[in-house]
Amino acid sequence: MSLDNVCGCSAAEEIIPLNKTNFYKKQRRVALRNCGVIDPENIDEYIAVDGYRALAKSLTELTPQDVIKIVSDSGLRGRGGGGFPTGRKWSFTAANQADQKYVVCNADEGDPGAFMDRSVLEGDPHCIVEAMAICGYATGASEGYVYVRAEYPIAVKRLEKAIEDAKAYGLLGDNIFGTDFCFNLHVRLGAGAFVCGEETALMTSIEGNRGEPRPRPPYPAVSGLFAKPTTENNVETFANIPQIVLNGPEFFNTIGTETSKGTKVFALGGKITNTGLVEIPMGTTLREIVEDIGGGIPNGRKFKAAQTGGPSGGCIPEAHLDTPMDYDSLLKIGAMVGSGGLIIMDDTSCMVDIAKFFLKFTVDESCGKCTPCRVGTRRLLEILEKITDGKGTMEDLDTMEALCYYIKDNSLCGLGQTAPNPVLSSYRHFKEEYIAHVRDKKCPAGVCKNLVQITIDPDKCKGCSLCSRKCPVGAISGEIKKPFVIDQSKCIKCGVCIDTCKFGAISRK
Amino acid sequence: MQKKISKIPFKGTPEQEAQLKAVIAECKDDKSRLMHVMQKAQDIYGYLPYEVQVMIAEGMDVPLEKVYGVSTFYAQFALSPKGKYNVSVCLGTACYVKGSQDVLERICSELGINEGECSADGKFSIEACRCIGACGLAPVFTVNGEVYGKVTPDDVPGILAKYKNAED
Ligand SMILES: Cc1cc2nc3c(=O)[nH]c(=O)nc-3n(C[C@H](O)[C@H](O)[C@H](O)COP(=O)(O)O)c2cc1C
Ligand code: SF4
Ligand code: SF4
Ligand code: FES
Numbered sequence: 137m138s139l140d141n142v143c144g145c146s147a148a149e150e151i152i153p154l155n156k157t158n159f160y161k162k163q164r165r166v167a168l169r170n171c172g173v174i175d176p177e178n179i180d181e182y183i184a185v186d187g188y189r190a191l192a193k194s195l196t197e198l199t200p201q202d203v204i205k206i207v208s209d210s211g212l213r214g215r216g217g218g219g220f221p222t223g224r225k226w227s228f229t230a231a232n233q234a235d236q237k238y239v240v241c242n243a244d245e246g247d248p249g250a251f252m253d254r255s256v257l258e259g260d261p262h263c264i265v266e267a268m269a270i271c272g273y274a275t276g277a278s279e280g281y282v283y284v285r286a287e288y289p290i291a292v293k294r295l296e297k298a299i300e301d302a303k304a305y306g307l308l309g310d311n312i313f314g315t316d317f318c319f320n321l322h323v324r325l326g327a328g329a330f331v332c333g334e335e336t337a338l339m340t341s342i343e344g345n346r347g348e349p350r351p352r353p354p355y356p357a358v359s360g361l362f363a364k365p366t367t368e369n370n371v372e373t374f375a376n377i378p379q380i381v382l383n384g385p386e387f388f389n390t391i392g393t394e395t396s397k398g399t400k401v402f403a404l405g406g407k408i409t410n411t412g413l414v415e416i417p418m419g420t421t422l423r424e425i426v427e428d429i430g431g432g433i434p435n436g437r438k439f440k441a442a443q444t445g446g447p448s449g450g451c452i453p454e455a456h457l458d459t460p461m462d463y464d465s466l467l468k469i470g471a472m473v474g475s476g477g478l479i480i481m482d483d484t485s486c487m488v489d490i491a492k493f494f495l496k497f498t499v500d501e502s503c504g505k506c507t508p509c510r511v512g513t514r515r516l517l518e519i520l521e522k523i524t525d526g527k528g529t530m531e532d533l534d535t536m537e538a539l540c541y542y543i544k545d546n547s548l549c550g551l552g553q554t555a556p557n558p559v560l561s562s563y564r565h566f567k568e569e570y571i572a573h574v575r576d577k578k579c580p581a582g583v584c585k586n587l588v589q590i591t592i593d594p595d596k597c598k599g600c601s602l603c604s605r606k607c608p609v610g611a612i613s614g615e616i617k618k619p620f621v622i623d624q625s626k627c628i629k630c631g632v633c634i635d636t637c638k639f640g641a642i643s644r645k
Numbered sequence: 646m647q648k649k650i651s652k653i654p655f656k657g658t659p660e661q662e663a664q665l666k667a668v669i670a671e672c673k674d675d676k677s678r679l680m681h682v683m684q685k686a687q688d689i690y691g692y693l694p695y696e697v698q699v700m701i702a703e704g705m706d707v708p709l710e711k712v713y714g715v716s717t718f719y720a721q722f723a724l725s726p727k728g729k730y731n732v733s734v735c736l737g738t739a740c741y742v743k744g745s746q747d748v749l750e751r752i753c754s755e756l757g758i759n760e761g762e763c764s765a766d767g768k769f770s771i772e773a774c775r776c777i778g779a780c781g782l783a784p785v786f787t788v789n790g791e792v793y794g795k796v797t798p799d800d801v802p803g804i805l806a807k808y809k810n811a812e813d
Binding site for chain 1: 683714722782
């Protein structure tokens, strides 16, 4: 008797194993390998899946230089946004002599819509503890700090428990594995400031100050936390370390592309059927992510663009759907891998409006230390507001572009230097949409309220009066059984009437 | 966003002070734990009034302006308490067009405080919010979650009286 007879389902409804579903088929889990698999609060479960073996191997079989060589050879690059080669970063700190050095883990995860670092901390906290200890050994640091955003209380709790348990097992503290290597870890909480994700601001914040960035040089490898040589890496970067050390560089550098090795976790969201975290080999094309893993755009709508890197990143239009998702390919088309936020937009999204949305975010989050960012982003936002209000001129577009470059070139830290990216990249790929707003006073996607009109088609309207009763501002009037009309001077374009009309008579243009 | 330090009288209890002192005692040898102390203080008091900032500055042996500077830099630190009754006025588009700004101003003048502040007796605080999804009732405001819709400025005194006269 076959199995489907037992369970009563036909072969056509066969249950597909998770790893064969379209969502998982193209994924490969390195950083997320333990998430959802082991109990994150149980150190024994982590140890059972080779946990702390990479640390044992480092301390007992490898010199610090060996560890750095393995990490360098793996080709791992920073996952926090910059993509700097991790092995090289470690070697800089290792080369500096000091009485005290530090390891810092950046778990501030500020990109709105991204949550991979949170998933690692909540699902596999020991992996970060182990990786930071390995980094401490490789660079000669005996103290580490994890800076976690305060909005992640579960991550904080699990991390603190992991540190306690590791201490109790002798995996942190003095003379780890009977060697003379000592390492201690501390957790510090952020308090809601995006700029603190920037490495120098983060260190300033750990020191107990306003989280304002510092000029570089000196680089953290020379003078970082408490003015001591410091290695700072992102959560996902660290999450790859134990596997690399344990399995050797080939394990990692055989995945991915020529210059971007390994896997990257993206937080897939927006107008897409399957949302969630996806970990894919570097170089997977955006099309594979959108169509195969993401299951396409819902409601029969059309893909318009994808935004990567959140408020620091850029957009990728349909023409570039076949771009491999890796550091260099994305930079070439004016976007970036960023920390891994990946928002899909369909034809109902207005690119000018999206650029404005991200810019509002950076205006709010600019720390105010330097003028190009503090004042420049605000002026830029005003230009975008003027455009979306239908008051923009063609000269405004030129001013906008020039201002973008001015802000990029003159801001002190990465926040200001990348703030214009969403504007520049959408202007590059969707110039005609900007021009439509300015010259034709039209928003092709029907989003910018001052540029759309809500109208009732008299041929379709049955005169039921439902819309006029729902309109919050009383803009709709008419006689029962005759076509109703909208008073454009009153209408606030809330769209309530469109959803109310049973005959599809009301539309947005 | 600009933050203003609350002018309402400080009503900390000796128990709260003892709790804060314990936190300070644990952290005072490490000045980098200032933010941690402030986070704990906010857990204890609900916000960071002047008096608490002074206690922290003295306890941690850092200048008061540093404590104040940190408290205004990070979005999470509150400088004003929420009142027993928190009045939240919707300034979303629908409500704004229907005159919620006038309603807000009337509420402020009735209670004698500004948006983002708390009244001296700790009874009322006022905040502005974005659309709460009740646009059909615009303009809308809420008092501790209770929704008042289609209000005019002249309705304000009557509604607030209910709370002003409520038993403590
Ligand atoms: C405004 C701004 C915000 C940032 N936010 C984060 C963040 O939330 N998480 C992160 O890991 N890196 C963030 N970064 C990047 C860090 O400065 C730093 O480059 C990175 O953490 C280094 O680690 P990696 O080499 O492992 O990527 C941010 C940078 C800037 C300029
Ligand atoms: S670029 Fe912006 S965030 Fe960075 S230091 Fe200047 S003002 Fe602050
Ligand atoms: S869009 Fe909103 S305000 Fe305009 S007519 Fe329809 S319901 Fe009224
Ligand atoms: S705008 Fe006020 S409830 Fe929607």
